[in-house]
Amino acid sequence: MLNYLTLIFFCQLVGEAFVAATGLPVPGPVLGMVLLFAGLSIRGSIPKDLDTVSGALLSNLSLLFVPAGTGGILHFQLLGQALLPLGLALVVSTLATIAVTGLLMQWLGAGSADG
Numbered sequence: 860m861l862n863y864l865t866l867i868f869f870c871q872l873v874g875e876a877f878v879a880a881t882g883l884p885v886p887g888p889v890l891g892m893v894l895l896f897a898g899l900s901i902r903g904s905i906p907k908d909l910d911t912v913s914g915a916l917l918s919n920l921s922l923l924f925v926p927a928g929t930g931g932i933l934h935f936q937l938l939g940q941a942l943l944p945l946g947l948a949l950v951v952s953t954l955a956t957i958a959v960t961g962l963l964m965q966w967l968g969a970g971s972a973d974g
Contacts, residue, residue, distance in 0.1 A: 860908045860911060860912050862908075863906065863909040863911075863912045863913075866895070866909070867895065867909075867912065867913070867916070870891035870892070870894045870898075871887065871888045871892075873890075873891055873894055874886075874887040874888055874889065874890030874891030874892070874893075874894060875887030875888070875890075875891070877890055878890060
């Protein structure tokens, strides 16, 4: 299973290196995930050990929110000063996400109904 954990981290490293080399405004781990997905798509299946390793990582994902929560508490006063712009950005981005998702679903639904 260690080899699959290494594969996950290697894909992340390749994504980070590609972003650093090209300056793309995309997070490196996202490109690494795309790379891993492409590899698994070519393979046609997910190995059982990779499923086990990724399941263990996902079950402990909440631990990654501890530093963000600590930073929020640490900078509570600063967040309070910027409450209006942060709240507005949150509402606008949420509405934009819902709108784009709805339009994409309609577009994909119309494309599949034609076939």
